[in-house]
Amino acid sequence: MTDFPWLTAIGVVPLIGSLVVALLPKSKPMLAKQIAMIVSLVVLGMTIAMALQFDGKSTEPFQFVESYPWIPAFGVNYSVGVDGIGLVLIALAATLVPVTILAGWRDIEGDQESEGSVKGYFALVLVLEALMIGVFAATDVFLFYVFFEVMLVPVYFMIGRYGGPQRSYAAIKFLLYSLLGGLFMLAALVGLYVVSIRQLGSGTFDFLALVGMDIDPNTQKMLFLGFFFAFAIKAPLWPFHTWLPDAAAESKPGTSVLLIGVLDKVGTFGMIRYLLPIFPAASEFYAPVVIGMALIGIFYGAYIALTAKDMKRLFAYSSMSHFGFITLGIFVFTSIGQTGSVVYMVAHGLSTAALFLTAGFLMSRRRESALISDYGGVNKVAPVLAGFFLVAVLSSLALPGMVSFIGEFLVLLGAFERYIWVGALATLGIVITAAYALRLYQKSMTGPLNPSLEADGNTITDLKGREITALMPIAALTVVLGFYPAPLLNVIEPAVDRTLEIVQVDAPDSGLSLDGLSSEGSEQ
Amino acid sequence: MTEILPAEGVFSLLWVLIALPAAGALILLLGGRRTNTWGPYLGILTVVGSAVIAVLMLLAMMAEPAEQRTVIQNVYDWVFVGSFQVSFALQLDQLSIVFVLLITLVGALIFIYSLGYMAHDPDRRKFFAYLNLFVAAMLLLVLANNYLLLYVGWEGVGLASYLLIGFWQRKPTAAAAAKKAFVINRVGDVGLSVAIMLIFVTFGSVTFQDVFGQVGEANEGTLTAIGLLLLLAAAGKSAQFPLQAWLLDAMEGPTPVSALIHAATMVTAGVYLIARSNAIYNAATWAATAVVVVGLITIFMGAIIGSAKDDIKKSLAGSTMSQIGYMVFAAGLGPIGYVFAIFHLLTHGVFKAGLFLGAGSVMHGMNDGVNMRRYGALKGVMVITFITFMAGYLAIIGIPPFSGFWSKDEIIHAAFERNSIIGAAAILAAGITGFYMTRMVAMTFFGKKRWEDDVHPHESPKVMTIPLIILAIGSTFMGMALLFWGNIEYWLEPVVGYESVPTPLPTWVYIVVTLVVVIIGAIIGWVTYARKDVPIEAPRGNLLTRAARQDLYGDAINDVLVVEPTYKSAHALTTFDNKAVDGFVTWTASFVGDLSKRLRRSQTGFARSYALSMVGGAIILLVALILVRLS
Amino acid sequence: MNPANYILLSALLFSIGAIGVLVRRNAIIVFMSVELMLNSANLAFVAFARMNGNLDGQVVAFFVMVVAAAEVVVGLAIIVTIFRTRRSASIDEPNLLKY
């Protein structure tokens, strides 16, 4: 391991980049894009370089650790570091940003903003990238919270300033919802700090130190709620999801990709990184409730997606359903389930990106209409587009051979290990998922060509080189990782096992002793 | 006990079997229009390549002693989390090799046939790409050495079938049928996934040899559960009751697809799964019984539907259901049945492919018309098609020495070894088979011309007829070849086991009875459809006929029981989400807003009311203070 | 004699002043009521000064008088300005700033 401050560097580069972009003269939107693109690629390169040095076998909880005092008065440090989970999520972010920049190349000219906003958008994207990397890299809870909250601001502007007709409503809804969660988390954060003062003499936010404490269960339960609330809204978990459809429907495809593909992962990431280790007792106590919410979310989201008339809303609800799976995997406390969840996070990031971007390209060819009924028979005129759309749809229904399958199956298996009936029940979700996903594909891509598509100047042309270049890596990753997930599993599993060690829930007794038809044997 | 050998020599090419067609598919899909000209040939080449390798492997395997015919090739570690260790490993044994041969050889023939059949389709390239994808997935399915990898192949063929059913997507019906097929199969997949989980939780592994090695130690309840779940999966893939509804619509796809996927190979995957898991079923009697029941029900459903349809492909599809019913049925009988299930699977694969391609050739000549009531008297026009079709016909109804006779007869015999009643049922079904196949032949090739005016029937080109001929030869001799020369039961025995139990009556009795019943059925068919004129407008028909025309109300039932409730509840949920969940959020917002409106009023702007509120506030505070004191 | 009486008196005056502020419209009178309240406080201070036997209270009283005088200056200035603009000394008149 080198002592080069990788994480800080990776975080700072996009910040500088955004500054440069923001300071460009308004007259050069093209330059802004190019610079943004280059910067994001540099970040991607650095991330890969870092990932290559990551030691999957290491026994250290975190790698590439840096720590400097920041606000000693509150025991706050600027300390960063990654374990396998953080690493893959940072990699996900670093991958999706260039993709979205490339995909959003033309999106911004579209609207009659002051031309300053072109560079503005890309500057915001870069800021967001920096913050996303920060939030996954932070090992100081306060620092995490800071990133967690500040992230809202760029997203808020990205939705509210570059979006559909209802954008400012969506933006405010998003912001207030997230702030609500964030503020309760703040309260819990303060509580945690006070506890640490009482237990450790001097207050601290250092993750490992906090994990070291044993907080009495009742306090845990209170603090847990504070954090969980924030994460549940972020992730979005039923019933805290209603901001997501609006946000997704009103924002640019690129924004949605970063929002749902990466940002919302902070919720589930937070659960696995902070909730479980710091509040083990509370996590166990609340697990049934959370699992219940997750199950409801799985079916609720899928069912509503079945009737959705608006593509973007459909994606939003399907994401909700997927987040149900992810959360489920986390809260069954099995190494299989949690590994599955993390894999699923990555997979969902990729599939969301594929869906939103392809749909975005499609919509850009028909006056930004997201109504499924406005399309149909597209694959006759735009086979390549339809092809990518199909890949996206399949990866979101977790077709075996795609990485999402690995995630989903592991989650289900993990759940099944612990509570047979929960696992079995959740498995039914895959049917509805297939139903709505294929319904979308059938209605939009197959059948006779929708007359409105030739009418009034909408001519659906097939994808251009730029668009294909944007989608290709995602599609490739989806399939390659589906057949060869080793790169993910190698780094994720150790991290997950460490978490479980802390939570100290003993693995469900599997094997021949188990009486397969009764769940008693498997419940803890 | 058979020992597992590492893949050496020719077997080291195991992965190539799959890689070849997969590569073909990839090139064709990514290559785009550039590959239009040479694409199809590439597709054929890859499959032929796999076929050649397969044959070499067969020879190599025959050289080995029976106990050393199982080779495993561990390609790489695939999924590994904690105790869940699954590697991407391929297993070739007597069972999988026969499947590999069936898939590659029949596949190759159908590929060639498609050259002619799809000659005029602009998207031929895509068609072949999908076919390649299918072959690759199917090979993965039968070569996987663990359930999870099998699952991948299982879904892969599902995807291929989805793409190919919907190949003519301009037809909304095709798109709908494709979706339907996938979704119904998904139900089966639930069975498979849960089965895999249960298997893992029970045995701590999902590789075949580990699981079958420990079956003895698991309790029967668990095994029954696993068995039933696997049966659910099989029912989905093999269009068995109650998941049969998709197969008939699947005929929307191009005929070669119906021949390869929905007759010869994919739909038999369920049988493979059951036969592969024989260890589990042997230990779980109830599950096995369930298999028999499902098989039996489907035999009759398929036969009845086949007897009523006027659409030649759907009629064949019905018969496919019924024939696969036979296989499942046989597989359910246990060690006495497995081998014959596979045996029938192979013969059926060949002759049903032949029949379908024959039907395709007919349609080709009839402007893609499928209504048999508009056929008739084609025997003179398409001689080759007619002859080859007859071979398939005699094979399926089981007239000696055609292949179907041997395999079906063995199944019936095995049925009697278990229980005379089901045996009788099997014979009866054979009779119905005789009826509907005769009906088909009669309506198509005999009787008067009932052609539409603009149709000018003609024989198909060589590229189509040659595969027909080969398949016809297969349908004629394959049965004997496998039974007497290849003595299939002993070939498969090491994998699926084989035993024979004495039957109450001597064997020849069953043979005779079966033949008599079949011939009776055939005669009825002949009398009704060749002797009399076939009305062009279908007569109303009796209750059963009408029901059968509606696929015995399979769709109707699904709609009432599943589809409509689902959509209803989905709509209900949507309203709930908007009104209740989101409604609460907006309500809160507006509530605070109203509060704000009211509270603003308190700021009257009159200095004296301000003063009043100060005094009032002061008093309240002081009172509070005093109360605190006193308490 | 009991100092309580002085306190009661001062409380009475204070209340009268407060009520005056609340009920009277004329700015001048309102202002006078406030002065009354201040003076009631003075009374209390002086009484307490005697009770506690130190001079602080009385000193305060003197300061308060001065302050009150200052208040009068400023207050009248403001009230007069308002009066000149609105031709009325009612404190309910200026009512543009509300809600």
Next chain:
Amino acid sequence: MNFTPPAIDYFALSPMIVIFAAAIVSVLVEAFAPRTIRRFLQLLIVFGALLTSAVLIVLNAGTRTVTGGGAVVIDGPALVMMGTIVVLSILGAALMAERSIDPVGDSFAARASSLPGSEDERQLTQRGYLQTEIWPLTLFAVLGMLLFVTANNLLLMFVALEIISLPLYLMTGMARRRRLLSQEASLKYFLLGVFASAFYLYGAALVYGYSGSIFFPEIAQSLTSKPSESIVVFIGMGMLIIGPLFKIGAVPFHQWVPDVYQGAPTAVVGFMAATVKVAAFGALLRILYVAFGGVRWDWDPLIWIVAVASMILGSIVALLQTDIKRLLGYSWIAQAGFILVGLAAASPAGLESTMFYVIAYGFATVGTFAVISMVRDANGEATNLAAWAGIGRKSPLVASALSLFLLGLAGIPLTSGFVSKFAVFVAAIEAGATWLVIIGVIASLIAAFFYVRIVVIMFFAEPTEQTASVVVPSAFTTISLSAGVAVTLILGIFPQPVLDMLSNAGLFLR
């Protein structure tokens, strides 16, 4: 007979003395200097005095003494408060000194006494007649504030209160435009102000009567020493703190706040909103922590009630405001509630967090009003939010600055507002008032809505024809604006130095 003069530490008092002297001088300047050089002289005096006093405060950093016959206490918190007040006053004065924003001149009535819309007013305006009375008033107000935070007995505190208030009453009424509003605000402020002082005074009387002294330390002693405290003293305490609470603008003594914020000249609001809060909280802290520190359990509930009421009412009523100055008035009420949450902790942490909060808030406020004073349309400042639509498109820089302040007030991390909220909540939870924090959280969510709403209007709405324009100010406003931005960011990102300063300041001198 022998006479011992009271020991007076003139150096410790020098910050006040300088201001006081300067105030006198500037009165004389008003009286005698020719109009042409008056403004120059006044600015010289004011900024000179303020800067000098700031320097003196720094030099006094180590001083911890009670002087002036025990009337004045110079201790750590007092010095911090004084320093903050003086610095904020400099920024506020800069706002008042601005002359290039308004085409006519500065933002104050040519002659406060002239009738609105009258002939002579018009003439005065034509003659470009600019008044400078504002400056001596400012200096007196500052002096009052300095005394307010250092007063160690009830009397001096009362006098200080009046020295703050009287000039402010007048300054409130001096707006050049919308004079009716201005005068009305001034009248309400005055009447309610003296009303409040009356309460304070009577409370003081009762406390004095009970404890036999007007000095805080002795009051504290008597509270602890005397076995049976009578109700009277607590009634006294209750009425006593109404004075500071009124200046703070806490519910139920808040109703003057929105009116004055809206009516008074923006520059003046910027000045007093920032400084008076500091002073008032300084005084309140001293009363409660020093004089009544022993009986915190008696006044805690009272502060809780006030805090909760302020947070909730302030943030809710602000939701629907259409005038940005008025909105900020209500927002202040809510903020006051948050600060009181920290104050209620009655612990060193409470003291520090409260001081940090008022400092952070002060600078943000000055900046905010600097921006508001720059957004103008045909008839003066455009305070109606409708006129702010799409400002962010026209002049992103200024709009971003305002957004920063608003996000700060909303408590978004990396701004001073977040650190202050955090500190306050820590203090409260340490003191076991978790429920108070929960309410605070909900209130800050509601508050976030209207802060964000302004951002929405500025950035997301399309500019309309009635959208105001942002005028380019002179150095004065620019300085206070940039100072506001700088401090808001620094306190948000590197709060450590200030936190150290506060903890070094230590506790009140008893």
